[in-house]
Amino acid sequence: MSLREEVRVERRPMPVQDPRVRVGNFDEVALGYGEEDALLEASRCLLCRKPACIQGCPVEVEIPAFIGHILKREYRQAIAVIKKKNNLPAVCGRVCPQENQCEKYCVRGKKEEPVAIGRLERFVADWELQNGGGGVEKAAPTGRRVAVVGSGPAGLTVAADLARLGHEVTVFEALHTPGGVLVYGIPEFRLPKEVVRQEIDNIRKLGVAIKTNMVVGKTVTVDELLDGGYEAVFIGTGAGLPYFMNIPGENLNGVYSANEFLTRVNLMKAYRFPEFQTPVRVGKKVAVIGAGNVAVDCARTALRLGAEESWILYRRSEKEMPARREEIDRAREEGVRFSLLTAPVRILGDESGWVRAVKCRRFELGEPDESGRRSPVPVPGSDYDMEIDTVVVAIGQGPNPLVPQSTPGLEVNRKGNIVADEATGRTTRDGVFAGGDIVTGAATVIQAMGAGKKAARAIHEYLLSK
Numbered sequence: 001m002s003l004r005e006e007v008r009v010e011r012r013p014m015p016v017q018d019p020r021v022r023v024g025n026f027d028e029v030a031l032g033y034g035e036e037d038a039l040l041e042a043s044r045c046l047l048c049r050k051p052a053c054i055q056g057c058p059v060e061v062e063i064p065a066f067i068g069h070i071l072k073r074e075y076r077q078a079i080a081v082i083k084k085k086n087n088l089p090a091v092c093g094r095v096c097p098q099e100n101q102c103e104k105y106c107v108r109g110k111k112e113e114p115v116a117i118g119r120l121e122r123f124v125a126d127w128e129l130q131n132g133g134g135g136v137e138k139a140a141p142t143g144r145r146v147a148v149v150g151s152g153p154a155g156l157t158v159a160a161d162l163a164r165l166g167h168e169v170t171v172f173e174a175l176h177t178p179g180g181v182l183v184y185g186i187p188e189f190r191l192p193k194e195v196v197r198q199e200i201d202n203i204r205k206l207g208v209a210i211k212t213n214m215v216v217g218k219t220v221t222v223d224e225l226l227d228g229g230y231e232a233v234f235i236g237t238g239a240g241l242p243y244f245m246n247i248p249g250e251n252l253n254g255v256y257s258a259n260e261f262l263t264r265v266n267l268m269k270a271y272r273f274p275e276f277q278t279p280v281r282v283g284k285k286v287a288v289i290g291a292g293n294v295a296v297d298c299a300r301t302a303l304r305l306g307a308e309e310s311w312i313l314y315r316r317s318e319k320e321m322p323a324r325r326e327e328i329d330r331a332r333e334e335g336v337r338f339s340l341l342t343a344p345v346r347i348l349g350d351e352s353g354w355v356r357a358v359k360c361r362r363f364e365l366g367e368p369d370e371s372g373r374r375s376p377v378p379v380p381g382s383d384y385d386m387e388i389d390t391v392v393v394a395i396g397q398g399p400n401p402l403v404p405q406s407t408p409g410l411e412v413n414r415k416g417n418i419v420a421d422e423a424t425g426r427t428t429r430d431g432v433f434a435g436g437d438i439v440t441g442a443a444t445v446i447q448a449m450g451a452g453k454k455a456a457r458a459i460h461e462y463l464l465s466k
Contacts, residue, residue, distance in 0.1 A: 011113040012041040019333035023303050026188040026271055029330060030094070035073075038123040042070040044108060045115045052105040053117060058450025059092075059157075061085045063102060063117055070120060078124040079133065086121075087160035087203060088153065088182075088449065090129060090195050093122025095186060096446045097324055129198050136206060139166035144463045147172060147230040149216045149403060152180025153445045154236035154436030156203055157452030158459070163206040165460050170230075172214040177267060180238055182445070184267040185259070187297050189304070190327075193266070217402035222410075222432060231466065232431045232459050235418060236452065239437035241398045245289065249347025250393070254281065254355035258294045258394035265301055283389025284308045287358050289344060291321040295394035296328060299336045302390070310336050311386075315343035315363045315376040341365070341376065345383065347391055357385045399438050407432070417441055425455030433459055 015031040016022075022029050033041065045067045053063045062081055069078035082089045098118035106114030144167045148155045151173040159169045177183050182196045204210065216222065222233050242257035244250055261280065264270040270280040286302040288295050291314035302310040312331075314321060317340055321328060332338075339360070346359040362382035365374035399416045411419040411428040418427055418434040425433040435451030437443055 090125035161456035290394035424458035
């Protein structure tokens with residue numbers, strides 16, 4: 001009897017570390033499917049002739065095809081199908097919000113839980129990392145050179161796709177380690193940096209050159225790249241400029257932006273102090289402002305750094321929280337506390353200039369705002385002080401203005417995002433393309449990769465038309 005002829009199985013749960021154990025380490029929380037779970041979960045796929053799930057994948061992975069190979073235990077063929085479209089499968093299998101993308105359109109999900117597509121992607125991606133991958137077909141060299149600014153998800157996708165098409169690609173990264181948000185923004189317990197390193201090494205094997213410590217806009221400009229032999233430039237510098245609340249006390253010691261907090265921990269290994277000389281002071285009580293994935297990452301990280309209490313302060317209700325439900329649940333299991341319908345109005349300091357408390361205000365929900373979420377309305381006379389040692393502001397981030405300001409003729413919108421065609425990534429400068437968060441504002445890893453794929457196709461056509 002084949003797997004698909006057996007009694008129908010329920011969606012296989014993801015094995016995870018015990019919350020009581022994992023809150024004391026930075027090891028990966030989700031342990032991944034073993035072969036038995038992967039085969040059982042794959043057996044739930046209907047292998048639809050007209051698969052709706054593909055329309056939910058920003059990089060257009062042929063989902064039933066790779067799951068079909070899993071059913072036959074053909075893991076090398078399965079990863080080959082994925083990598084025709086996705087250059088970072090081990091990353092996407094861990095951090096993509098599949099519940100709002102491919103799994104949202106799964107036919108089985110109409111009557112029961114959808115197939116765990118992301119977990120199956122991670123299974124075969126991890127199998128490749130452990131067993132070695134096969135060769136990737138590349139076109140003959142075209143002699144055309146492309147510069148990619150930024151080595152985050154969008155930039156890495158553009159670079160890999162263009163290298164496969166035969167172009168010579170060089171990536172310029174401002175930091176000392178490639179990966180962008182994958183290495184500085186997402187904690188080790190959600191995305192191990194060794195996984196990112198191996199994925200990037202596979203892209204290097206395609207012939208992509210990566211130059212670190214290259215701040216485009218300072219070290220070299222886009223115009224200098226175009227004048228120096230590159231025929232096209234892709235800008236994928238992301239959204240790395242943190243937003244603040246503009247309330248009194250934000251300049252006190254002990255107040256971090258989420259970007260600084262996570263970069264110190266993830267990229268600069270603050271959690272391994274004094275081995276790595278980048279300490280982060282958290283104290284006993286931490287308040288994280290915001291409720292997106294970044295905020296939840298900060299709150300969970302604070303506990304791992306030794307905080308006795310880690311709070312999420314959010315001015316709406318749990319229903320409106322933008323973080324993934326899976327991450328919210330795991331945060332609660334680990335001991336993160338939530339003060340909802342609450343927002344800070346002032347940060348209070350002690351005599352030495354360090355945070356000692358946050359003055360909070362209660363809210364209630366009124367009418368929906370432009371995004372469809374109900375607008376928070378302050379409750380008169382509800383202010384109270386909350387004793388806090390550290391504040392992390394995680395209310396979003398915008399585009400770094402360095403590249404746009406140093407590139408004449410490159411149009412930006414009122415928020416500072418580069419104006420680019422959604423279908424091609426073309427900007428107002430000939431030969432300059434852009435995609436990912438620098439265009440859309442902060443979004444997901446896979447959405448940035450989707451933009452990178454569209455831009456790669458457009459750049460290829462542009463180069464061949466010259």
